[in-house]
Amino acid sequence: MACRFVVVGGARDGVGKTSFAVNFALSLLKETRKRVMIVDLDVSGVGDVAALLGITEARTIAEFLPYVDQLTPQTFGPYIQAHGTGVGVLPLAANPQAARKVAPEGIRKVLDLAGPLCDYIVIDAGAGVDPANIVAMERASGIFLLASATPTSLAATRQFADHLQSLHFPQALVKFVVNAHDAAGPLPREAVAVRLGRAALVVLPRDDTLTLDAALKAAPFVMDAPRAALSRTYDELVRQLVEKGILDQLAAVERGRGQSVDQHRGVEVTQEQDKAIEGFLKSRGGGKTGRSAKEMDNRTRLKMLIHKRLPEVLDLKRLDREVGGRPDRDKLLRERAEAAVAKVLDEEGASVTDRNERRRIVKEVCDEALGLGALEDLLADERVTEIMVNGRDNVFAEINGKLRKTEYSFTDDAQLMAVIERIVTPLGRRIDEKSPMVDARLADGSRVNAIIPPLAIDGPSITIRKFAREPMKVDDLVRFGSLTHDLADLLRACVQARLNIVISGGTGSGKTTLLNVLSSFIPEDDRIVTIEDAAELQLRQPHVVRLESRPANIEGVGEVKIRDLVKNSLRMRPDRIVVGECRGAEAVDMLQAMNTGHDGSLTTVHANTPRDALSRLETLVMFAGLDLPSRAIREQIASAINIIVQVSRLSDGSRRILSVCEVSGMEAQTITMQECFAFKQTGVDAQRKVIGTFGPTGFVPKFVSKLGELGIEVPRGIFAAPGQATTPRGRA
Ligand SMILES: Nc1ncnc2c1ncn2[C@@H]1O[C@H](COP(=O)(O)OP(=O)(O)OP(=O)(O)O)[C@@H](O)[C@H]1O
Numbered sequence: 001m002a003c004r005f006v007v008v009g010g011a012r013d014g015v016g017k018t019s020f021a022v023n024f025a026l027s028l029l030k031e032t033r034k035r036v037m038i039v040d041l042d043v044s045g046v047g048d049v050a051a052l053l054g055i056t057e058a059r060t061i062a063e064f065l066p067y068v069d070q071l072t073p074q075t076f077g078p079y080i081q082a083h084g085t086g087v088g089v090l091p092l093a094a095n096p097q098a099a100r101k102v103a104p105e106g107i108r109k110v111l112d113l114a115g116p117l118c119d120y121i122v123i124d125a126g127a128g129v130d131p132a133n134i135v136a137m138e139r140a141s142g143i144f145l146l147a148s149a150t151p152t153s154l155a156a157t158r159q160f161a162d163h164l165q166s167l168h169f170p171q172a173l174v175k176f177v178v179n180a181h182d183a184a185g186p187l188p189r190e191a192v193a194v195r196l197g198r199a200a201l202v203v204l205p206r207d208d209t210l211t212l213d214a215a216l217k218a219a220p221f222v223m224d225a226p227r228a229a230l231s232r233t234y235d236e237l238v239r240q241l242v243e244k245g246i247l248d249q250l251a252a253v254e255r256g257r258g259q260s261v262d263q264h265r266g267v268e269v270t271q272e273q274d275k276a277i278e279g280f281l282k283s284r285g286g287g288k289t290g291r292s293a294k295e296m297d298n299r300t301r302l303k304m305l306i307h308k309r310l311p312e313v314l315d316l317k318r319l320d321r322e323v324g325g326r327p328d329r330d331k332l333l334r335e336r337a338e339a340a341v342a343k344v345l346d347e348e349g350a351s352v353t354d355r356n357e358r359r360r361i362v363k364e365v366c367d368e369a370l371g372l373g374a375l376e377d378l379l380a381d382e383r384v385t386e387i388m389v390n391g392r393d394n395v396f397a398e399i400n401g402k403l404r405k406t407e408y409s410f411t412d413d414a415q416l417m418a419v420i421e422r423i424v425t426p427l428g429r430r431i432d433e434k435s436p437m438v439d440a441r442l443a444d445g446s447r448v449n450a451i452i453p454p455l456a457i458d459g460p461s462i463t464i465r466k467f468a469r470e471p472m473k474v475d476d477l478v479r480f481g482s483l484t485h486d487l488a489d490l491l492r493a494c495v496q497a498r499l500n501i502v503i504s505g506g507t508g509s510g511k512t513t514l515l516n517v518l519s520s521f522i523p524e525d526d527r528i529v530t531i532e533d534a535a536e537l538q539l540r541q542p543h544v545v546r547l548e549s550r551p552a553n554i555e556g557v558g559e560v561k562i563r564d565l566v567k568n569s570l571r572m573r574p575d576r577i578v579v580g581e582c583r584g585a586e587a588v589d590m591l592q593a594m595n596t597g598h599d600g601s602l603t604t605v606h607a608n609t610p611r612d613a614l615s616r617l618e619t620l621v622m623f624a625g626l627d628l629p630s631r632a633i634r635e636q637i638a639s640a641i642n643i644i645v646q647v648s649r650l651s652d653g654s655r656r657i658l659s660v661c662e663v664s665g666m667e668a669q670t671i672t673m674q675e676c677f678a679f680k681q682t683g684v685d686a687q688r689k690v691i692g693t694f695g696p697t698g699f700v701p702k703f704v705s706k707l708g709e710l711g712i713e714v715p716r717g718i719f720a721a722p723g724q725a726t727t728p729r730g731r732a
């Protein structure tokens with residue numbers, strides 16, 4: 001038989017825990033004739049166990065802890081003090097100072113060693129919970145809580161049991177033992193049950209003389225006076241526990257430990273529970289993509305049940321009113337919610353006994369009920385840069401440029417919808433069948449897009465571009481191999497020389513990141529106006545005005561477009577205009593601004609090659625409806641833009657500058673453009689990492705002379721292709 005651990009604890013001191021532990025252990029010994037040991041872990045009552053047993057000298061845990069790692073159950077055996085009755089005894093320490101030094105880890109090791117040597121280990125755990133007795137409770141087959149027979153002690157004990165529940169200990173393990181040692185008269189059983197919230201396992205009758213006598217003689221009464229009523233109560237209790245196999249049942253509860261619900265076949269959801277889930281699903285409208293209770297795994301069903309019952313035990317609105325104004329509001333809400341969820345989980349999922357699994361379920365449900373559900377962990381994970389959710393079961397995240405499916409999921413589509421609503425509602429936005437897509441921003445600045453059924457066919461979908469608290473710097477990009485040192489220096493020179501630069505790239509290719517880096521090269525005394533759809537740029541210069549466009553409100557009015565902001569910015573006397581992305585008619589105004597003295601401006605366009613970027617701009621200008629002939633548009637583009645930098649996300653997830661082109665002018669109907677730097681991919685290595693070289697093409701751009709005029713040094717030979725002699729212009 002595997003060892004059964006019985007933990008004796010309580011809310012307070014002085015309720016008879018030690019006396020119970022000792023007499024219970026001895027009664028177990030009498031009844032079962034098995035190997036029983038008492039371990040004293042009570043820091044505030046050091047030596048009490050030994051005193052009740054009349055033991056004056058015993059080796060303590062504190063004493064042999066320094067070399068506990070060298071011990072085996074065999075060599076550990078002699079450290080257990082054998083009492084005359086046959087019970088083994090292991091005290092914590094000789095004095096309180098030494099007791100306090102015993103770390104929980106040490107206790108864990110000692111219990112591991114002692115387990116194989118005993119059939120029962122009764123642990124006097126002292127009052128309250130602390131890291132040391134949690135170690136004991138974690139392996140308990142039963143946690144016996146001692147209470148005095150007074151209304152206050154009973155109420156405190158019940159609260160203590162609730163506390164254990166919120167620490168994810170199954171209530172099924174917890175048994176109440178009421179000690180009538182200080183009761184003036186017999187307390188009615190019902191009164192006890194009411195205050196405890198359920199019946200006590202046993203009520204120990206009062207017998208002052210017997211207890212005092214036993215203490216004075218250091219001879220426990222179950223041995224010394226077996227016929228006394230109090231002693232018989234113990235024997236009867238033990239007989240019942242053993243006969244009915246209660247400790248074994250509790251140990252069966254314990255067998256689920258170390259297993260998640262999915263692994264633990266013992267977790268069952270009853271038909272009744274399934275019905276409750278179905279009703280719940282219906283009440284929430286289910287939705288086309290909803291599934292029935294039968295289709296869910298047991299873990300999801302459990303979470304569902306908890307969600308269903310949560311409003312019964314937790315009135316979030318009221319709670320929010322109570323603690324709303326307090327600075328620790330979020331923490332308080334979370335604490336209360338966790339306690340409530342732990343309680344419901346314990347009731348609905350008694351068979352989930354692994355504490356860590358309980359903790360996980362409680363966290364997941366609370367994340368869904370209060371926060372952003374499965375997104376919480378991913379948002380907190382610094383390594384994650386992007387998160388994508390395609391319906392409840394498909395949560396993807398990008399780490400180190402690689403997009404992977406995560407193990408996270410949402411309990412159901414309704415939870416996912418609730419999370420989306422929690423994101424958009426505080427921003428005054430709405431998402432429903434009428435307006436099924438929305439852009440929003442999280443409190444930390446992360447960019448969110450959500451789109452829901454009927455537009456999203458397989459369930460609500462979320463895309464998050466996480467806001468980088470520490471935006472990438474030029475050195476980071478060089479380190480990642482996105483560009484070379486030389487190129488970084490050249491681009492810095494170009495920005496300082498007020499060249500107009502367009503960054504071109506596909507979705508998520510790193511345009512905004514590079515724009516931020518290039519903007520950081522703008523001198524401190526320039527007045528900068530930034531214009532974006534969702535503010536992502538993080539400029540450090542002192543003189544920056546940040547503008548953000550605005551979608552129409554719920555009534556469909558109040559829209560302010562990027563174009564309006566660009567026009568307005570021209571009246572703000574900017575030295576530089578930085579537009580997050582040109583994707584509409586604002587291209588016209590941007591080009592005009594670049595052509596009319598606001599040079600040194602920067603923007604990005606969505607295109608896959610520099611040539612495409614030019615045609616894209618042309619198309620955008622045509623959209624503006626000015627009815628310009630295309631030659632005029634091209635001339636404007638050619639004279640406005642100096643440089644196009646092409647970025648791309650390669651097959652291995654790395655983001656790189658692929659090309660730097662100079663826009664040099666017009667030839668007949670076409671804009672002329674020369675590539676001066678290019679990345680040439682030569683292949684992929686065994687890890688599928690892209691290999692290739694980045695370097696000058698040999699073409700020396702015309703703007704070099706402009707840099708020279710401004711006295712901006714460009715390193716010699718930077719434009720020379722390998723093996724090519726430096727051309728005179730390259731030395732500018
Ligand atoms: N050179 C780089 N190396 C590694 N990661 C990068 C690099 N540039 C950007 N990233 C990361 O890639 C993600 C996308 O970057 P960014 O927002 O700059 O792209 P974008 O092209 O502006 O995207 P969108 O088209 O959605 O506006 C971000 O998480 C960013 O941190």
Ligand SMILES: [Mg+2]
Pocket residue numbers: 511512513581
């Ligand atoms: Mg961007």
